[in-house]
Amino acid sequence: MAKRRPNGDGMVRKLKGKWEGRIIVGHKDDGSPIFRYVYGKTQKELTEKMHRKLNEYEGVELTENSKMTLGEWLDVWLEKYMRNTIRPSTFDSYERMCDDYIKPNLGNKTIAFITANDIQKMYVKLKKEGRKNYHPTFGKSLSDSSIVRIHNMLHKAMDDAVKEHLIPKNPTAGTNPPKKKKPELQILNEEQLQRFMNAIENDIIWHDIFYTEMTTGLRRGELCGLKWTDFDETEGVLKINRSITHDKKGGFIEGETKTGQGKRSILLPLSTVEILKERKRKSRSEWIFEHPLDPTRPIAPCSVYNKMKAILKSADLPSIRFHDLRHTFATHALTSGVDAKTLSGILGHTNASFTLDTYTHVTTDMQKRASDIVENFVEDMFGKGLNLI
Numbered sequence: 001m002a003k004r005r006p007n008g009d010g011m012v013r014k015l016k017g018k019w020e021g022r023i024i025v026g027h028k029d030d031g032s033p034i035f036r037y038v039y040g041k042t043q044k045e046l047t048e049k050m051h052r053k054l055n056e057y058e059g060v061e062l063t064e065n066s067k068m069t070l071g072e073w074l075d076v077w078l079e080k081y082m083r084n085t086i087r088p089s090t091f092d093s094y095e096r097m098c099d100d101y102i103k104p105n106l107g108n109k110t111i112a113f114i115t116a117n118d119i120q121k122m123y124v125k126l127k128k129e130g131r132k133n134y135h136p137t138f139g140k141s142l143s144d145s146s147i148v149r150i151h152n153m154l155h156k157a158m159d160d161a162v163k164e165h166l167i168p169k170n171p172t173a174g175t176n177p178p179k180k181k182k183p184e185l186q187i188l189n190e191e192q193l194q195r196f197m198n199a200i201e202n203d204i205i206w207h208d209i210f211y212t213e214m215t216t217g218l219r220r221g222e223l224c225g226l227k228w229t230d231f232d233e234t235e236g237v238l239k240i241n242r243s244i245t246h247d248k249k250g251g252f253i254e255g256e257t258k259t260g261q262g263k264r265s266i267l268l269p270l271s272t273v274e275i276l277k278e279r280k281r282k283s284r285s286e287w288i289f290e291h292p293l294d295p296t297r298p299i300a301p302c303s304v305y306n307k308m309k310a311i312l313k314s315a316d317l318p319s320i321r322f323h324d325l326r327h328t329f330a331t332h333a334l335t336s337g338v339d340a341k342t343l344s345g346i347l348g349h350t351n352a353s354f355t356l357d358t359y360t361h362v363t364t365d366m367q368k369r370a371s372d373i374v375e376n377f378v379e380d381m382f383g384k385g386l387n388l389i
Contacts (some may be wrong), residue, residue, distance in 0.1 A: 023057065027064075029225065038050055076105070078098065084095060093149075097150050105125065111161060119172055126150070127142060128143070145180060148180045188318075217347055219257075225254065227241075228288055340352045340356050
């Protein structure tokens with residue numbers, strides 16, 4: 001085995017018309033050194049570059065695997081770090097981002113030589129022409145939120161590459177991705193909500209699932225993942241224990257809820273309890289909302305989404321997202337007097353402050369009403385025109 005030479009050990013020599021320097025940044029499996037090379041027109045220029053390079057690799061011990069490409073590392077990273085640590089749907093989205101956006105741009109480049117500038121150029125290109133299919137509104141431009149998701153995933157992958165001694169530092173740290181924009185909440189107002197409820201009233205297939213959604217605010221995967229074992233008809237309680245996602249083969253996967261607080265129990269309104277009790281009496285499936293053609297399977301989340309869009313269109317309502325039904329429930333619950341802590345528990349939020357931050361459009365009005373109540377209280381107690389200093 002070759003004798004290991006210490007990191008930072010280097011050599012400078014003069015070539016034809018330029019100076020070359022090299023430093024040791026790690027070792028191969030057989031102990032032989034891994035070099036990084038620096039060039040300069042003069043010895044002084046080379047010396048300055050060598051100092052910068054030595055600082056960059058100070059304390060770094062790269063392995064022979066540092067010669068793998070970014071594409072190869074992403075494949076390893078997905079299997080080693082991500083496969084069993086994230087939800088299947090999240091894993092699929094990571095895989096798509098790697099295959100559709102990162103690999104075509106940087107996949108063939110050696111991971112150890114990828115710079116922040118390389119990644120920044122990729123973001124600019126994706127923003128300009130990153131969309132795979134032409135969109136009538138956005139053309140080929142990839143949205144800022146999509147680029148932010150790509151950046152966040154790549155940042156994780158590069159952090160783990162540092163831990164694996166493939167690169168000296170994470171190059172994404174020196175990039176400037178777009179700022180993540182908080183999606184604007186779209187809410188059905190009272191009149192629109194009534195039209196939606198009227199539209200589902202006589203739909204024997206879809207009424208129950210949408211009525212349950214509008215009285216619980218469940219996430220779509222949670223709603224589709226409900227089983228009869230989760231429903232306590234005596235106490236009127238619904239337990240949220242799982243979430244349903246699609247797999248690539250058209251099947252479904254039972255997964256965990258989105259957050260640690262996602263597993264929760266909800267005390268249902270009496271009307272919802274009665275609807276589910278009647279549904280249970282007729283059911284021959286373990287799923288509360290079973291697939292219409294195969295009772296052994298749950299209703300597919302995409303089918304619920306497509307039906308919601310059809311209902312909205314038929315009722316001449318805004319084409320909102322399914323998640324906006326959840327926002328609609330939460331907004332009307334707050335305006336009806338449900339306190340933020342209770343609502344936070346119903347929605348499965350991490351804490352009440354997140355609920356308040358999400359629904360500031362409601363809480364501002366609530367604060368105004370509270371202010372009016374206090375004003376009336378002060379007037380009743382002390383009389384109008386009292387100056388409080």
